[in-house]
Structures are given as structure tokens and as C-alpha cells.
Amino acid sequence: MKKTMKFGLITVITLMMGAFLPVTNPVSTVHAAGAAPKIEAKAAFILEPSTGKVLMNQNGDEKLGIASMTKMISEYLIFEAIEKGEIKWDQAVPISDYAQQLSQDNSLSNVPLRQDETYTFKELYQAMAIYSANAATVAMAESIAGSEPEFVDRMKEKVESWGIKDYELYNSTGLSNADLKGHMYPGSNEKNENAMSARSIAIVAQNLLESYPEVLETTSIPMMIFKEGTSDSIKMENWNWMLKGFVSERENVDGLKTGTTDFAGATFTGTAEENGMRIITVVMNATDGQKDLQKRFVETDKMMDWAFSNWEKVEVYKENDGLEGVKPLKVENGKTDNVKLAVASDVSLLVPTNTDVKDKEATFTAKKKILNDSKQIEAPIKKGTNLGQAEISIKNDDLGYIDGSKGAKVDVIAANEIEKANIFVLAGRWIKVFVSDLF
Structure with missing residues (x-):
């Protein structure tokens, strides 16, 4: 009887302590690959x-x-x-x-x-x-x-x-x-x-x-x-x-x-x-x-x-999908002031099995000489125009490769067509900026 009471008291104390302990979650969705076999x-x-x-x-x-x-x-x-x-x-x-x-x-x-x-x-x-x-x-x-x-x-x-x-x-x-x-x-x-x-x-x-x-x-x-x-x-x-x-x-x-x-x-x-x-x-x-x-x-x-x-190889983008996590390029003299970015081809990543690839990131590098001094692209822009390249990877420091770059590179294209703005639209924008500067 005494043993039972002692066990019960310990259990209650343990549960009470657990209630005040911080709850921790896994910090990574990447599952490390198992150790490679020794080959004779x-x-x-x-x-x-x-x-x-x-x-x-x-x-x-x-x-x-x-x-x-x-x-x-x-x-x-x-x-x-x-x-x-x-x-x-x-x-x-x-x-x-x-x-x-x-x-x-x-x-x-x-x-x-x-x-x-x-x-x-x-x-x-x-x-x-x-x-x-x-x-x-x-x-x-x-x-x-x-x-x-x-x-x-x-x-x-x-x-x-x-x-x-x-x-x-x-x-x-x-x-x-x-x-x-x-x-x-x-x-x-x-x-x-x-x-x-x-x-x-x-x-x-x-x-x-x-x-x-x-x-x-x-x-x-x-x-x-x-x-x-x-x-x-x-x-x-x-x-x-x-x-x-x-x-x-x-x-x-x-x-x-x-x-x-x-x-x-x-x-x-x-x-x-x-x-x-x-x-x-x-x-x-x-x-x-x-x-x-x-x-x-x-x-x-x-x-x-x-x-x-x-x-395993896991597809993270299909051809023409919009590039996530990257701001559109600003457009100068266009009917709209930015152009959305899309991948030019399917993108697959090589990852340890059961890795959650939803947690992906992209680093975009614009094509040489495609941007002007204001870091903008000049209109008009045809849909599908090659704008640069992106490296797609998983938000994790180490996926377990012996060597090789972390991500997969893919060409980036214009997701939509941007027509050149006419003189009236450009004049209206100039007036808007001018008035804004006055006040």
C-alpha cells in the first residue's frame, strides 16, 4: 500500500513539472540520410x-x-x-x-x-x-x-x-x-x-x-x-x-x-x-x-x-510556375510597374527521403545588362523572356551531400507580358510624382 501511494505521488509531481516545461518542436524538416555502408x-x-x-x-x-x-x-x-x-x-x-x-x-x-x-x-x-x-x-x-x-x-x-x-x-x-x-x-x-x-x-x-x-x-x-x-x-x-x-x-x-x-x-x-x-x-x-x-x-x-x-528526387516546381519568395522585377516605362517571375522548366531537388520540400527558398540573379542604372527592366517585355537564373534549395544548412552545390539552378522567365506605356500614362505618372514631391 505504501509503495502504491509513493508511486502515485511521484507521478503527480512529474506531471505538474511537465506542465511548466517548455514545449520544443523539431527545428528542421530535413531527415538526415543514414550512414553509408562500408564497401569492400x-x-x-x-x-x-x-x-x-x-x-x-x-x-x-x-x-x-x-x-x-x-x-x-x-x-x-x-x-x-x-x-x-x-x-x-x-x-x-x-x-x-x-x-x-x-x-x-x-x-x-x-x-x-x-x-x-x-x-x-x-x-x-x-x-x-x-x-x-x-x-x-x-x-x-x-x-x-x-x-x-x-x-x-x-x-x-x-x-x-x-x-x-x-x-x-x-x-x-x-x-x-x-x-x-x-x-x-x-x-x-x-x-x-x-x-x-x-x-x-x-x-x-x-x-x-x-x-x-x-x-x-x-x-x-x-x-x-x-x-x-x-x-x-x-x-x-x-x-x-x-x-x-x-x-x-x-x-x-x-x-x-x-x-x-x-x-x-x-x-x-x-x-x-x-x-x-x-x-x-x-x-x-x-x-x-x-x-x-x-x-x-x-x-x-x-x-x-x-x-x-x-x-530521392522531389519535384518542387513545374514549368512556368511562379517563383516563390522573390519580389517581381520593377519595370520602367511599362503599363504596369513590375513583372512577375516564373521558372522556365521543371525543378527537382535531390534530398534525403521524407524531407518536407515545402520549406524551399530561391535566390534570383538577374541576367547581365538586363537592368538599367535604376535596377529596373525597360518595357516592353514579352512573356517568356529570359530574365536570369535562380537557385532553388531547402531552408537547411546541410542536406548531407558529400559535395555539390546546395540547390538546383533554373532559368527564370517573365511570367506575363508588359506593354510599353503610352505618353499619356507616362505624363500622368510624372505629374503624380511631381505633386507628391511638392507636399
């Missing part, structure tokens, strides 16, 4: 390509061997040559002595090539993208640039244009120089290997997907027969075991490129899209990857699980 590899990296946000960086800035992930750069240059009209998909590709000799090396990933047979760019590109065929890659490089070293010079120029500086490129394939039958880039030796950081190879993949998303139509093919119906036919199974029908199958994976050499270990640049969000993953030199070729895909699966569980 020399380096691991996750990039959301449309925003450039880095979601994971595990030793992603150390230069390491990239092996056949090199071929993503070659793929870019092939698509670019098609786009420029330098080559055509149905165009025949001559097979040099070197390409023919290399194609006969069964210790390397190859399709057999003969000099008395006709091969199109389409056929050799498919062999490269699906089966990582090395001699096929060399043949296309030679045909496009005149020689493989000249093609490598184009590769270097291209990656530098993307801001990549931590690279070594010696061939179009990613093979060890020691496997090139003596056909090495001038000034290099048998010990030289293609190398790059995980961040940089993710940037390569980002540019490839942005410029030529059709690459996924081929990289997502699990199996194809090369030269089907001929005596040279060969079954090409994709080295990406995350595609449908393979041991590490994962839904929505549609690329992108594997790579394996003694120097680089087992590597993989993967990509998948779920719920409207695409990610690029990079695993370099997976632990015991040479003994267990599935390891790189197991680790990639962990990365994709984490990224898709903890992050």
Missing part, C-alpha cells in the same frame, strides 16, 4: 548525374587502375563521331594487322576478326559495349582517328574538357600495355596502365549518359550473337552480372561498364534508375575481386540499396 573495395563512389551531387566518397579521389572502364571514353567519342557525320553505323571498318592479331588472343575479351570479312561500326560497337571486345575497340579507334595513339589524344582532350586532370591514358581499351603486342602509345612502356580516380570515372559516365543516353540501349543487353548465321558467330554474354538473367541480377540496372586487369583488379561502373532518380556507382579494385568476380556487383548492390533508400 579500394574505392567506392556514388553520383547523382542530373545534379552532380556526390552521395558517397570512399577514397574516391585516389588515382587507380580503370581497366576496361576506359571504353566509356571510347564510346563517347564513337557517338560523337556519329553525331558529327564523320562515320555511320552501317559503315565498314577496316581491320588492321594489329587489330586482327589482337583479336586472336583468347586470354583477352575479344571477338575474332578477319581481314577478308566486313564489319560495321554497329557490330563492333555492340561487341565493345556488351562483351568488352578489345580488338573491336582498337579497329574503331584506328578507323576514326587514323591510329590508336591519335584516338588516345582525342580521349585525353575530351576528359580534360570535362575538368578531369588526374588521369593516365595510353590506349583505347584499358588493357595493360604489356598485352598490346608492342603497339604502345609513344613514350609509354609495358608498365604503364590507364588510371583515374573513382570520382573522375563517375564524371566520364555522367557525361556519356547526359550526351548519349542511348548507350543504355546496348549496355542493358544481357546477351547477343556476334556475326550470327556465319562460321565466325560467337555468343557474347555481358560482363555486367547485375543484368537480367545473371547471378547478381538487380531490377532497373541498365549499365554501364566492367573492367578487370591484374593492375586495376575487378572494377565496375554501374547505373540504375528507381522512382525517377538515376545514380552512377563506381567500385574500384573490389577486395578479392580477381578471385571472386561477383564481389564488385555484391558491393554495388549495397551501394544502390543505400542510395535508393536514403535519397
